[in-house]
Amino acid sequence: xxxxxxxxxxxxIQEGENATMNCSYKTSINNLQWYRQNSGRGLVHLILIRxxxxxxxSGRLRVTLDTSKKSSSLLITASxxxxxxxxxxxxxxxxxxxxxxxxxxxxxxxxS
Amino acid sequence: NAxxxxxxxxxxxKTGQSMTLQCAQDMxxxxxxxxxxxxxxxxxxxxxxxxxxxTDKGEVPNGYNVSRxxxxxxxxxxESAAPSQTSVYFCASSGDWYTEAFFGQGTxxxxx
Numbered sequence: 001x002x003x004x005x006x007x008x009x010x011x012x013i014q015e016g017e018n019a020t021m022n023c024s025y026k027t028s029i030n031n032l033q034w035y036r037q038n039s040g041r042g043l044v045h046l047i048l049i050r051x052x053x054x055x056x057x058s059g060r061l062r063v064t065l066d067t068s069k070k071s072s073s074l075l076i077t078a079s080x081x082x083x084x085x086x087x088x089x090x091x092x093x094x095x096x097x098x099x100x101x102x103x104x105x106x107x108x109x110x111x112s
Numbered sequence: 113n114a115x116x117x118x119x120x121x122x123x124x125x126k127t128g129q130s131m132t133l134q135c136a137q138d139m140x141x142x143x144x145x146x147x148x149x150x151x152x153x154x155x156x157x158x159x160x161x162x163x164x165x166x167t168d169k170g171e172v173p174n175g176y177n178v179s180r181x182x183x184x185x186x187x188x189x190x191e192s193a194a195p196s197q198t199s200v201y202f203c204a205s206s207g208d209w210y211t212e213a214f215f216g217q218g219t220x221x222x223x224x
Contacts, residue, residue, distance in 0.1 A: 033212060042116075042202060042215035043155075088154060090213070098162075099145050099170060100206070100213055104154035 004089055004103040012109045019076040021106040023089030024069075030092045032065055032072050033100065037086045046074075046087075051094070079110045114138055118203050118216035125193040125223045133188040133219050135203030143206045144186035145213070146170075146178060148199040155202065161186055193223045 004025035013019055025032070031050045035043040049056045049065045049072070056063045062075040076083055086107045090100040119134045137144065142163045147155040147170075157170030159178040167178050175197060177189045186205075190197060200220050206213040 035213075040218075042217045043204075043213075044215070045212035048212060099143070099157050099160040099168075100204075101157065102147070102155040104152065 004091060004101065006087070006089060006103045006106045008106060009104070010107045010109070012111070013079055015079060015081055015110055015112045017079055017110075019079050019083070019108055019110070021074045021087055021089075021108070023072045023074070023103055025072075025089070025091045025101070025103075026070065027091065027101075028094040029067070030094050032063075033090045033092070034061075034063060034072075034074050035088045035090060035102075037088065037105070039085075043088065076108075079108075081110050081112045084108060084110050116203055116205055116214050116216040118201075118219050120219060121217065123219060123221050125190075125221065127194060127223060129193050130189065130191050131193065132190075133201055133203070133221075134185070135187065135216060136185045137203075137205040137214070138184065139205060139207070139214065140183070141205035141207050141214075142183070143208075144180065145204045145206075146176075146186070146188045147202045147204065148172065149202060149218075150199050158188065158201075193221075195223045197221065198223045 007022045033048045034046045037043045060077045065072045086105045088105045090102045116137045145160040146158040161167045161180040164183045203216045204213040
């Protein structure tokens with residue numbers, strides 16, 4: 001399989017806590033992206049980090065990328081119940097004309 | 113601005129029937145994709161089209177055909193549906209490199 005892997009598969013936390021999800025991938029990449037999916041809906045883009053970047057922030061999101069280990073992490077700070085969703089990492093391979101490859105996702109549950 | 117529109121939203125087919133899933137985007141994107149999502153499997157790429165007039169197989173192309181009718185439209189056809197094709201299908205589009213993908217709301221297909 002070309003897919004990457006997210007870890008953990010499921011995560012349950014309380015409101016106000018931080019949530020960290022990890023992603024490992026297999027190929028050389030141009031960029032890595034994180035998406036969110038609410039139950040029964042399409043995926044929504046959260047953040048993109050390029051292969052020459054190591055860290056990126058967007059609001060309560062912090063993404064890191066370690067290309068030597070082929071891994072990334074997504075940190076959501078001060079989680080809210082509305083953050084309950086599935087989160088997917090997706091990689092764009094370093095190859096012209098290829099498609100995004102998605103991992104299997106992490107299901108985050110934030111309880112109030 | 114509608115983004116990515118998929119039709120139908122729901123469909124029930126009998127084994128052996130055929131159908132076409134329609135997808136259209138209004139963002140002038142070059143690349144379009146079809147993914148399927150199954151529980152615990154994340155999103156798997158069926159076919160993609162890097163530009164008008166080109167299509168390429170993804171990870172799970174067997175049992176499917178696609179047509180990139182024009183820059184806007186990318187259809188997915190099941191010639192003889194099988195129960196293993198029961199899934200949620202997502203169409204997506206993206207611009208050139210280093211850009212996010214936009215997803216449709218999905219088609220929930222059940223083959224009985």
